[in-house]
Amino acid sequence: xxxxxxxxxxxxxxxxxxxxxxxxxxxxxxxxxxxxxxxxxxxxxxxxxxxxxxxxxxxxxxxxxxxxxxxxxxxxxxxxxxxxxxxxxxxxxxxxxxxxxxxxxxxxxxxxxxxxxxxxxxxxxxxxxxxxxxxxxxxxxxxxxxxxxxxxxxxxxxxxxxxxxxxxxxxxxxxxxxxxxxxxxxxxxxxxxxxxxxxxxxxxxxxxxxxxxxxxxxxxxxxxxxxxxxxxxxxxxxxxxxxxxxxxxxxxxxxxxxxxxxxxxxxxxxxxxxxxxxxxxxxxxxxxxxxxxxxxxxxxxxxxxxxxxxxxxxxxxxxxxxxxxxxxxxxxxxxxxxxxxxxxxxxxxxxxxxxxxxxxxxxxxxxxxxxxxxxxxxxxxxxxxxxxxxxxxxxxxxxxxxxxxxxxxxxxxxxxxxxxxxxxxxxxxxxxxxxxxxxxxxxxxxxxxxxxxxxxxxxxxxx
Numbered sequence: 001x002x003x004x005x006x007x008x009x010x011x012x013x014x015x016x017x018x019x020x021x022x023x024x025x026x027x028x029x030x031x032x033x034x035x036x037x038x039x040x041x042x043x044x045x046x047x048x049x050x051x052x053x054x055x056x057x058x059x060x061x062x063x064x065x066x067x068x069x070x071x072x073x074x075x076x077x078x079x080x081x082x083x084x085x086x087x088x089x090x091x092x093x094x095x096x097x098x099x100x101x102x103x104x105x106x107x108x109x110x111x112x113x114x115x116x117x118x119x120x121x122x123x124x125x126x127x128x129x130x131x132x133x134x135x136x137x138x139x140x141x142x143x144x145x146x147x148x149x150x151x152x153x154x155x156x157x158x159x160x161x162x163x164x165x166x167x168x169x170x171x172x173x174x175x176x177x178x179x180x181x182x183x184x185x186x187x188x189x190x191x192x193x194x195x196x197x198x199x200x201x202x203x204x205x206x207x208x209x210x211x212x213x214x215x216x217x218x219x220x221x222x223x224x225x226x227x228x229x230x231x232x233x234x235x236x237x238x239x240x241x242x243x244x245x246x247x248x249x250x251x252x253x254x255x256x257x258x259x260x261x262x263x264x265x266x267x268x269x270x271x272x273x274x275x276x277x278x279x280x281x282x283x284x285x286x287x288x289x290x291x292x293x294x295x296x297x298x299x300x301x302x303x304x305x306x307x308x309x310x311x312x313x314x315x316x317x318x319x320x321x322x323x324x325x326x327x328x329x330x331x332x333x334x335x336x337x338x339x340x341x342x343x344x345x346x347x348x349x350x351x352x353x354x355x356x357x358x359x360x361x362x363x364x365x366x367x368x369x370x371x372x373x374x375x376x377x378x379x380x381x382x383x384x385x386x387x388x389x390x391x392x393x394x395x396x397x398x399x400x401x402x403x404x405x406x407x408x409x410x411x412x413x414x415x416x417x418x419x420x421x422x423x424x425x426x427x428x429x430x431x432x433x434x435x436x437x438x439x440x441x442x443x444x445x446x447x448x449x450x451x452x453x454x455x456x457x458x459x460x461x462x463x
Contacts, residue, residue, distance in 0.1 A: 001040035001084070005061055009043050009085070012053045017044040017091070028086045031073045032133075033337065033420060039066070039080040046091045048166060048174060048205040054087065055203070056172035058449050065170075066451050067199040069109065069141025072133040074337055075418025077145060077198045081453040089140050092205065095119050104163065104180055105209040109140020116209065125211040128155035131414070132322045140204050146196035148414035150247040150321070153372025154280075155212075157414065159195045166206035167194055170445040180208055193440075198416050199451040201444040215246070215280035219290050220308040220317065223297065224267050224274040228252065228355075230302045231273035232348040235371045238277070239344065241296050243289055247278040248372030249321055252351065255368040258327040259320040264313055265306070275371065276321060324368050325377070331364055332381035336393050340404040341375040341413030353403045354378055361392040375413030401427055417455045425457055 001020075010018045019025075020041045030036035040063075045051045058065045064084030071078055080086050093110035100123040107116060113127075113134040120127045130149035131137055137147070143165075148157040164178025178184065178191035194202055225231045235248060252273050260266035267274060279289045297305050308314045328335055342350050351367055358365040369377035380396045382389040401411055401424050411421050411428050425434060438456060441448075 001063060002061075005057070005063065006041060008057055009041065009054065012050050012057070013043055013045055017046070018042070028068065028071070028088065029079065031071045031076060031078045033074040033076060033418075035076075035079075037079050037081045038083070039086040040083050042086045042088055044088050044091045048168060051087070051168045051203055051205055052172045052174055054085075054172075055168055055170055055450075058085065059171060059447060062447055062449060064449055064452050065203075067140075067144070067203045069138035069144070070112075070133070070136050072137045073141065073145060073418065074339070074415045075412070075420045077416055077418040077451070077454055078141075079419065081419060084449075087203065089138065089203075092140075093138075096206070098123055098125070098211075099180075100125060100211075102180065103211040103213075105211055107139055107207050107209060109138060109143070109204050109207065111139045113137050113139060113142060120211050121214060124214050126214040127161065127209060127211055129158045129161060132325065139207055139209070143195050143204055143207060144197065144199045145416040146414065148370065148373070148375060150249050150278075150370055150372075152370055152375070152414075153248050154244055154246040159192060161210045162191055162195050162207055163210050164208035165191055165194055165204050167202040167204055169202050170447065170450040174205075175202075178208065196416070198418060198454050200441060200454055201450070203450070215282075217283045217286040218246075218278060218280045218314075219286050220276065220278045220314045221293065222267075222274060222276055222306040222308060222317065224271045224304045224306070225302050226270045226272050227302050228272045228351060229348050231275055232351050232371070234275060234300075234303070235347055236345045237296070238293065239372070241292060243279075243293050243296070245277050245289075245372060246280040247276065249276040249369065250274075250347070250371035250376070251276075251321070251324070251368040252366055254331075254364060254366035255324050255328075258330060258366075259323050262316060262320040262323055264316050276317060321368075325379070328366065328379050328381060332383055334382055334384040336380040336382070336397050338378045338380070338397065338400060339369070339375060339413050339415040340378060340400065340409055340411060341373065342404060342407055342409035344371070344374045346407045346409070347371060347374060347376060349407055350376055350404065350409070354400070357396045357399060361396050363389070363392055363396055365396065370413070373413070374409070398424070419454060422455055422457045425455070 028042045029038045064082040066080045067087045068078040089110045092108040094108045097106040117127050128151045131147040142158045146159050354365050364381040382393040
């Protein structure tokens with residue numbers, strides 16, 4: 001990147017908020033998953049006006065710009081694969097307003113997810129999306145990927161809580177989408193278009209988030225079994241019994257093993273899988289749901305039920321669940337981490353397929369995740385320095401995706417496509433659908449300067 005461009009960037013944000021130091025560039029060259037790629041500069045804007053000026057400069061000199069939140073993404077969405085500029089949104093971290101009367105929060109994209117939850121809780125409200133990285137990830141990044149989390153089974157995902165946006169387009173123009181009202185059908189729903197676009201169509205600089213009343217009560221249960229198929233099949237039975245947990249999480253035996261040291265009472269050696277079931281709502285509704293759940297399980301001998309009675313026990317349980325992903329690296333130095341989603345009734349088929357892949361390819365493959373909405377995280381463990389394991393891992397990934405699509409599933413429930421899943425996009429979307437998406441990208445970003453190289457396959461090869 002030419003010195004003239006760097007000087008102009010420094011003039012926009014201040015010299016202390018624009019860096020080309022090699023050590024800084026390395027820090028912004030990777031995310032939670034994919035191989036690193038160095039940017040040429042990193043800039044930290046503080047306002048919508050600064051973002052707009054940067055994009056106008058990018059258009060004039062035609063250099064790539066990659067918007068970035070906290071870098072916790074799992075598919076390479078924030079990696080500057082074409083070099084250029086990383087625009088880190090961490091300084092735009094203000095909670096501008098909590099409108100408790102209308103249950104709306106107005107925030108900037110750099111707000112940490114848990115900070116919004118805490119601010120809402122102070123006025124008796126609740127922001128439900130809760131990705132595993134909620135203590136570090138940002139609202140802007142969540143919106144860019146349409147993040148979910150354990151609570152999605154009852155409350156939905158990020159797109160269900162973004163009412164409107166302020167967005168800077170690749171041209172530098174600023175637009176506003178959506179409303180602060182519960183209803184609004186003026187023109188096209190551009191809000192939904194930007195949420196989940198992985199930063200390829202525009203840069204969100206203000207988000208209008210829906211809040212809801214905080215639940216009064218919660219009850220948490222751990223259900224275990226020595227039968228993997230029984231646990232995965234139980235998900236549909238619970239939901240079809242007029243029980244709607246706020247969280248319904250699944251863990252197989254390998255996932256249990258890697259976090260058993262965190263659990264107050266680790267399951268026995270014979271346990272093949274477990275479900276964490278959490279109920280919330282008014283005290284009366286939780287009591288009724290609890291009674292219904294226990295009555296259903298009482299006649300099913302293949303399950304053992306444990307009630308997490310104290311707040312400490314509940315906290316330990318959720319800490320264990322959220323720790324699975326990093327803890328898996330104790331098994332192997334690397335992993336291929338996928339977040340496929342299938343209809344809930346077909347979870348047993350997906351899990352059984354993972355078991356088959358593990359046996360046939362000689363790999364450790366574990367599964368866990370959001371069973372309530374069919375979003376299962378499949379971790380394929382391997383040592384990438386071993387050519388045979390790497391080849392087997394890629395084969396497992398390909399066969400996982402093919403099977404997922406064959407049972408009416410989707411390649412990604414919440415992590416997005418980024419660069420790691422782009423070569424497989426045509427497994428799910430036909431040529432005409434991909435063409436329309438590419439046309440939208442060209443319409444918004446004719447110079448292809450905003451987060452280029454993401455979502456769409458750069459070559460027909462899947463490796």
